[in-house]
Amino acid sequence: MELIDGKSIAEGIKKEIAAKVAAIIDAGGEPPHLAAVLVGDDAASQTYIASKERACKAVGFTSSVYRYEPDITEKKLLEVVDFLNNDPDVNGFIVQLPLPKHIDADKILQRIKPEKDVDGFHPVNVGRLALGLPSYLPATPAGIMLLFEKYGIETEGKHCVVLGRSNIVGTPISLLMSRKAKPGNSTVTLCHSKTVNLPEITRQADILIAAIGQPGFVKADMVKTGAVVIDVGIHRISDDSEKGYYICGDVDFEQVAPKCSFITPVPGGVGLMTIVSLLLNTFKAYNAEIYPKQ
Numbered sequence: 001m002e003l004i005d006g007k008s009i010a011e012g013i014k015k016e017i018a019a020k021v022a023a024i025i026d027a028g029g030e031p032p033h034l035a036a037v038l039v040g041d042d043a044a045s046q047t048y049i050a051s052k053e054r055a056c057k058a059v060g061f062t063s064s065v066y067r068y069e070p071d072i073t074e075k076k077l078l079e080v081v082d083f084l085n086n087d088p089d090v091n092g093f094i095v096q097l098p099l100p101k102h103i104d105a106d107k108i109l110q111r112i113k114p115e116k117d118v119d120g121f122h123p124v125n126v127g128r129l130a131l132g133l134p135s136y137l138p139a140t141p142a143g144i145m146l147l148f149e150k151y152g153i154e155t156e157g158k159h160c161v162v163l164g165r166s167n168i169v170g171t172p173i174s175l176l177m178s179r180k181a182k183p184g185n186s187t188v189t190l191c192h193s194k195t196v197n198l199p200e201i202t203r204q205a206d207i208l209i210a211a212i213g214q215p216g217f218v219k220a221d222m223v224k225t226g227a228v229v230i231d232v233g234i235h236r237i238s239d240d241s242e243k244g245y246y247i248c249g250d251v252d253f254e255q256v257a258p259k260c261s262f263i264t265p266v267p268g269g270v271g272l273m274t275i276v277s278l279l280l281n282t283f284k285a286y287n288a289e290i291y292p293k294q
C-alpha cells in the first residue's frame, strides 16, 4: 500500500506557481488576484477561506475576502457578484457555499461571469466540462486528476466507482474520469443514496472515489484488494483528546488502507490539492487561457 501524499504534491505545485508569480513581478507586472465572497459564519467555510488566503499569500497572489452577515439579501449579493464581475483588478472569484437558505445559490452562481468562475460552477463551465471543451474544472475533481497524473496511476480501462453525485465533486469527477483523455478513459459507475446493493458495486471498483459526506462510511468489505481509494471526505469528530476533535474522511482508513494499492489519507490527501487547483484556475484566468480576450 502506498500513501498518496497530497501535501508534498501540493507544496511542489505551489512552488512552481510562486516562481511564475515572482517572474511576473520582476518584469513589472501585477500578480494574479483571487477574491472570495463569504456569507455568514459557517465554521467549515471560514476554515476554507482562511486556507485560501494563506495559499494565495504563499504563492504571491493578491487575495481579498468580501464578508457579509447571514441576513444579506439576495439582491445585495447579486450586486456584489456584479461588482466583482466588473472589477478589472480581480481575475477570478468564488462565492463560498453553502449560502443561507433564503438565497438561491443557483441564481448567484449563474450571475458569475464564466471567465471569472474559477470554481467552475457556472452552467457554461459545467457544460464545457461535459463536452470536453476547455473550462475551469471544479477544484476538488481537478485536484484528484492531478494526483492520478503525479503518481502515474493508470485510469484507462479501469472501473471507477464514485460515491456521491454532488455538483461540487461526484458529478464532475464522474465526467472527468469517463472523458477521452489521460487521466480519464475509465468506465464509471456513479452511486448515490438510492443505489441498491452498494457494497456489491464498490467491490468491483479498481478506483473508488468516496465523496458521500459520511465519516468512515467505506469499510474493508466494500473494497477490492489492490484498489485505488480516493477519500474526499473531511469530518471533524469531537473526542476527549487535547484538541477536542480529530479529522477523518469518508473511508474507514484503518480497515481499508491495508487492502489498497494506493490511498489518500485525511488529512493530507485530497483537501490540500483542492486549494492548489483553485490557484491554478486563477492563473488560467489571469492568462485568459480558457476564454481568450477578444
Ligand code: GUN
Pocket: 094, 095, 096, 097, 098, 119, 139, 140, 168
Ligand atoms: N464549499 C465546499 N467546497 C466548496 C468549493 O470548492 N467552492 C465553494 N465556492 N464553496 C465550497
